[in-house]
Amino acid sequence: MTSQNPHPRPLTDAPFLVGDRVRGTTYVPPDPHRREHPEPFEGVVVQVGSGYAGVDAEKTFLWVRLADHTERQALLCDTELLP
Template identity: 85%
Template structure:
């Protein structure tokens, strides 16, 4: 018997896992000298959170790799899992 989903999603409380396909809006930190604007994206999760305890307390971030192999930062709350 073969599985239809070659990589079943493990049971976890984490909203996203490394390798998940997601869609959302990029996060641009508030800074009066930044010229970037938030943009829509679709890609694969490569990192969830900063990796440092307490750093993401006020906003949980993730990093997503796009098709052009660049990465974008996004808020977990503004990102959705694609099936």
């Protein structure tokens, strides 16, 4: 008998769903006065897209909650799904 996942990932065209475990590199908007730098992360997707109409036209964002309960913004293209 094989064990089945009680919460299988739904079939969808979306590359990530809320609750997916992912890793990637954080997004830091270009700004000459910023002191932040892109950094690697691993966490759980809490939001896909910016939430604002038209903002994701050129770059699609997602928000990820880290183990320390802080959140980071990342570009979809700089993020990968973990098994």
